[in-house]
Amino acid sequence: xxxxxxxxxxxxxxxxxxxxxxxxxxxxxxxxxxxxxxxxxxxxxxxxxxxxxxxxxxxxxxxxxxxxxxxxxxxxxxxxxxxxxxxxxxxxxxxxxxxxxxxxxxxxxxxxxxxxxxxxxxxxxxxxxxxxxxxxxxxxxxxxxxxxxxxxxxxxxxxxxxxxxxxxxxxxxxxxxxxxxxxxxxxxxxxxxxxxxxxxxxxxxxxxxxxxxxxxxxxxxxxxxxxxxxxxxxxxxxxxxxxxxxxxxxxxxxxxxxxxxxxxxxxxxxxxxxxxxxxxxxxxxxxxxxxxxxxxxxxxxxxxxxxxxxxxxxxxxxxxxxxxxxxxxxxxxxxxxxxxxxxxxxxxxxxxxxxxxxxxxxxxxxxxxxxxxxxxxxxxxxxxxxxxxxxxxxxxxxxxxxxxxxxxxxxxxxxxxxxxxxxxxxxxxxxxxxxxxxxxxxxxxxxxxxxxxxxxxxxxxxxxxxxxxxxxxxxxxxxxxxxxxxxxxxxxxxxxxxxxxxxxxxxxxxxxxxxxxxxxx
Numbered sequence: 001x002x003x004x005x006x007x008x009x010x011x012x013x014x015x016x017x018x019x020x021x022x023x024x025x026x027x028x029x030x031x032x033x034x035x036x037x038x039x040x041x042x043x044x045x046x047x048x049x050x051x052x053x054x055x056x057x058x059x060x061x062x063x064x065x066x067x068x069x070x071x072x073x074x075x076x077x078x079x080x081x082x083x084x085x086x087x088x089x090x091x092x093x094x095x096x097x098x099x100x101x102x103x104x105x106x107x108x109x110x111x112x113x114x115x116x117x118x119x120x121x122x123x124x125x126x127x128x129x130x131x132x133x134x135x136x137x138x139x140x141x142x143x144x145x146x147x148x149x150x151x152x153x154x155x156x157x158x159x160x161x162x163x164x165x166x167x168x169x170x171x172x173x174x175x176x177x178x179x180x181x182x183x184x185x186x187x188x189x190x191x192x193x194x195x196x197x198x199x200x201x202x203x204x205x206x207x208x209x210x211x212x213x214x215x216x217x218x219x220x221x222x223x224x225x226x227x228x229x230x231x232x233x234x235x236x237x238x239x240x241x242x243x244x245x246x247x248x249x250x251x252x253x254x255x256x257x258x259x260x261x262x263x264x265x266x267x268x269x270x271x272x273x274x275x276x277x278x279x280x281x282x283x284x285x286x287x288x289x290x291x292x293x294x295x296x297x298x299x300x301x302x303x304x305x306x307x308x309x310x311x312x313x314x315x316x317x318x319x320x321x322x323x324x325x326x327x328x329x330x331x332x333x334x335x336x337x338x339x340x341x342x343x344x345x346x347x348x349x350x351x352x353x354x355x356x357x358x359x360x361x362x363x364x365x366x367x368x369x370x371x372x373x374x375x376x377x378x379x380x381x382x383x384x385x386x387x388x389x390x391x392x393x394x395x396x397x398x399x400x401x402x403x404x405x406x407x408x409x410x411x412x413x414x415x416x417x418x419x420x421x422x423x424x425x426x427x428x429x430x431x432x433x434x435x436x437x438x439x440x441x442x443x444x445x446x447x448x449x450x451x452x453x454x455x456x457x458x459x460x461x462x463x464x465x466x467x468x469x470x471x472x473x474x475x476x477x478x479x480x481x482x483x484x485x486x487x488x489x490x491x492x493x494x495x496x497x498x499x500x501x502x503x504x505x506x507x508x509x510x511x512x513x514x515x516x517x518x519x520x521x
Contacts, residue, residue, distance in 0.1 A: 177206060222248040305333040360386055
């Protein structure tokens, strides 16, 4: 709970007589938020009652932390009830603002300082108070009754007195309940019965336990003093070394520290852990999805969220793990390995700890969760960035290089009738290429009689018959009709000249021999 800052009188459930000119200052945790109330000067019993008592408008709830300002607290002329404070059914913590015994609750030798009449099932902690000159029939300083559970820390009982000739407990009467004492001192207390100048433990349900350690959550050790005068009635119990103790080196572990149970010293929380309150014995771990690389963390806000590209599944770590290659994480605070996402097809991450994936460039591709991109094979291409696959070059196009972003059209006179080609073919000599205008499929067709073509031709050329040249279908060249022959354009063959005719070659006809001449063939 958040602390309340008020004079100790603010914890009473029935306050017999008001203290003069007390200022009450409170801090309380209400419905999850911290609320600081106004400082209230109070001067009369009615004002105190209405401000703090259950019958009025009490500002203290069970579990609150009440901080008493340093100063001397006296009642003046109290009424016949004869005590300063009557606490009933209340638990929480009442402490002096400093552990220097500077909050003096003075019974002036005429009244009991405090009656704790039950603690509502919880524990009432009294810390750093100086209880002096309390006077009552028994328990001049304090009477714990009705199964009260009280822990005293670094408290001094001085010059308190029990006036009964039967009972004692000048400082403390344990009538019914359990008391735990840490670093509590006793000085000059007396009892008229000579039974328990310092403590009287009643029979039955009362117990008092002395601890030779500092209060829970504090480092160091108290200083042991002289033995106490204690009287145990019947079956009452006292545990531990019955000595007076002073604060010694006890010091509350501050935020960022914890009490090492082995050394009983305050130590800084290790890396990855923190404490955000005083007196803690265990450091809290930074949650999964965060880390802290420095020791002594004093608040959860010192835990740093894992950066984009990293994750942490284990609370209390000092570093986060990188997402693997082929994966990424765009947001901070990833608490699971599965928060690292696979790079989509067409993208990649080649480094660990990537906050984003990179796009494959045109001419490359990648499947899901890739650490790099692969060039498209010959005959394949990708025309845009972030391609998950490559595409085959269509019929009539090709690429002979790796990593192509486009395909080239086959040169004139060449063709490919397959998708994914990495080269084009030529028609052989004696043929020409005929391409289908719709499908792009190329066909090699024989040249006709009287025609010829070189390899890769898209047309056939006619042989020059007048020059004595002939060819048959599918010819790559024309045949020269030599001497004695002529080119027959009807059969596209070289034929011999008839008897009486001749040819010197390269003619499409034979000439008649001159008069007086003849041929034998």
